[in-house]
Amino acid sequence: MTVPYDVEVINVGKSPTKHPVPQHEINRILVSLAREGKTVVRLKGGDPYVFGRGGEEVHACLEAGIDVEVVPGVTSALSVPALAGIPVTQRGVATSLLVTTGHAGADAAAVAAMASGATVVFLMGVKALPGIVEAAQGAGCAATTPVAIIENGTTSRERVTRGTLADISRIARETGVKPPAIIVVGDVARPGLLASAVAATPDPKGD
């Protein structure tokens, strides 16, 4: 990212295991700098309101009497499946889409959505995968329900691992699936949904 030389940049970036600057401190910095009369841009990856804690930051600013303009972004919950060839909705296949964090497994809404054939996107769900699978099967989801796991989505290191509720936990273990990854459960994750099996066969020459 290039910014003009006179712009002060404060990195409060998070990684899955490291939150170097706690949320309340981020809120405090935003308010404090705005009160100095500065124009403050809080730049986030994805969409600020899709598990981005943007609401907490806006709340802190509004409570302090500071005006905020929110610019929606492209959430990884939709863009990562899209670039992996998975449409989160598709006429005749899935007419509802649920997005959830997944680090605590599948909540009641996610279980019901999987059971009713909706597409369910789990962010941060790799560690909870066995629990998610168990909850889905306990709710009566077919063992053949497709599951796709997209690691490092949209990057050059992207890897898509596919299976079904019956075998995805074993496959993920065997292939060493690791965070960051997005899990998609539902018929839209079926291999060949967008292209027939013939068209989807990799070129044997590898190009």
Add this chain to the structure above:
Amino acid sequence: MTVPYDVEVINVGKSPTKHPVPQHEINRILVSLAREGKTVVRLKGGDPYVFGRGGEEVHACLEAGIDVEVVPGVTSALSVPALAGIPVTQRGVATSLLVTTGHAGADAAAVAAMASGATVVFLMGVKALPGIVEAAQGAGCAATTPVAIIENGTTSRERVTRGTLADISRIARETGVKPPAIIVVGDVARPGLLASAVAATPDPKGD
């Protein structure tokens, strides 16, 4: 939109009641022009895979042996609530988000999501609102569950109508809510969630 003078523009735009060019014809145009060797851009509002029928168009192209690059967009399901001050997820308030079409009412996934406290965004749900409310209450949702209806979201004609499951159908009827509108059901639609009631009070001078 400005495009270079030598770019051929084919308008296949849809409105809620008019689909001047049927989907199969759109698919045919894409394949036909690509086969002529042209670079074809299929420009859509929102995200092509969130009820945008992008999957059907990609499928038609891939089956015809035509490569496709998909560029994710900003879906109105998230951006319209955001610009109306409603964060679709918020720590401690809603940890799952369901998006559904809503023109046929609330499907099983939507009903379960509302009942479990997830945020539910209905696109194209204005006519089905009474049925959505009835389904939610039948599933045990509290009558006090907040509901917001955003007409003409993100435009200068945007209007936000708020209520609860108990009264939103009456309010929508009385205020003459009309499509296009997005309905948000869940605690994130509570007035004052991002700013306290005091801070949210309109300035009496109207500025």
